[in-house]
Amino acid sequence: MDKRNTKQKAAIREAFAEADRPLSPDEALECALEHHSAIGIATVYRNIQALVEEGWLIAVELPGETTRYELSGKEHHHHFHCDTCGKLFDLKGCIIQSKPKLPRGFSASGHEFFLYGNCASCNSGSHVRA
Secondary structure: OOOOOOHHHHHHHHHHHHHOOOEOHHHHHHHHOOOOOOOOHHHHHHHHHHHHHOOOEEEEOOOOOOOEEEEOOOOOOEEEEEOOOOOEEEEOOOOOOOOOOOOOOOOOOOOOOEEEEOOHHHHOOOOOOO
């Protein structure tokens, strides 16, 4: 595990902290370039992997989409995926309040819940999908 704190790694950390939402590696690169101009996508992937191994980031899997990553340690929450711009946003708290009736002998260990639609920027027409 690479625990070096390079300028590139610092820029990637800053990108995730400022975004305050799950980012894909491409989104992390775009944000990190605002802090450090000498970063490439391979560096982003390598540093994301190191930050996951360190426990600073966790993966957010969205079916049929690129894995996103977010800061670890957040309280249980769910996500909203914008169908227009493709960004993923945090939803505070847990929407699922009832416990589903499981078949006999089954035990649940967790759940995932995603909402889909358009974010505020896309609803106002101020964003075009890249």
